[in-house]
Amino acid sequence: MPSGKALLEALRVLRDHEEAAQRGWVLFGALRPDHHKAVEAAAGHGLVELADPVMRAELSAHQGRPVVWAARLTGHGQDVLLYAEASPTPEHRPDGPAAGERLVELRRPQMDALRVYVHLGARLHLPPAEGLAERVRTARQLGNRWVLHLDEEQIESVAYALYLRSLGGSVADANRFARQYGVAFRPNRSTGSAQPTRLP
Known part of the structure; x- marks a missing residue:
């Protein structure tokens, strides 16, 4: 599992790409390799949903090309971001x-x-x-x-x-x-x- 900071950064990037995606799925190649790795790890914790073969087939038909990987935030992943962004940031606290x-x-x-x-x-x-x-x-x-x-x-x-x-x-x-x-x-x-x- 990546560090908390790296995980949150990857989830934020995924969310940003989701907002621009036509069907809410972020496709392979849209993320940097380190973000891709963090997103894969987050999927193991229920924070990200990876497209199954049926969904990849639908996305492939929609895209007009094979889609080998796609991801989107789960409700839990969205909650993690909302909670993190509403919480105080320790590094901003005065010593x-x-x-x-x-x-x-x-x-x-x-x-x-x-x-x-x-x-x-x-x-x-x-x-x-x-x-x-x-x-x-x-x-x-x-x-x-x-x-x-x-x-x-x-x-x-x-x-x-x-x-x-x-x-x-x-x-x-x-x-x-x-x-x-x-x-x-x-x-x-x-x-x-x-x-x-x-x-x-």
Whole structure:
């Protein structure tokens, strides 16, 4: 099986040729040898369909010449491409926090609470900070921690997510986050609402 990168490249090339093909089948000779080899390997994993003798005969009649090989993506192959293209690209992630950002590590319960908060999004009175949903989507897991690079506004959103969770469950995760990153949501009696509080 070719590497993941080579496989995805071959599937993309096959898809591009399919879109231009008259009957949706890519014929022998349309692909480079390395792509052809990767497509053959992908067929063994159900990502590509290779034309059987009956289909090759139909294609030969349509083309007016013998067709010895033809391929097209299966539904699974299409799903692999859609998923890959919707997923974050690891090589584009910065190695460390950018200017104005901090490295934030969350335990699984904290990350679960943050995912719920991001999922609720605009339905909340205090929605997630801009860009937080993408940061959650591209977070890396290292052992039992999730690693994110967040700016101060996004860190306040995490504190709010943990504050919301603490009112219906354990306060331990919110308290731990407050100790580590110096921000917590606390009720303000003068305004009647919770506000971010910077801790010493």
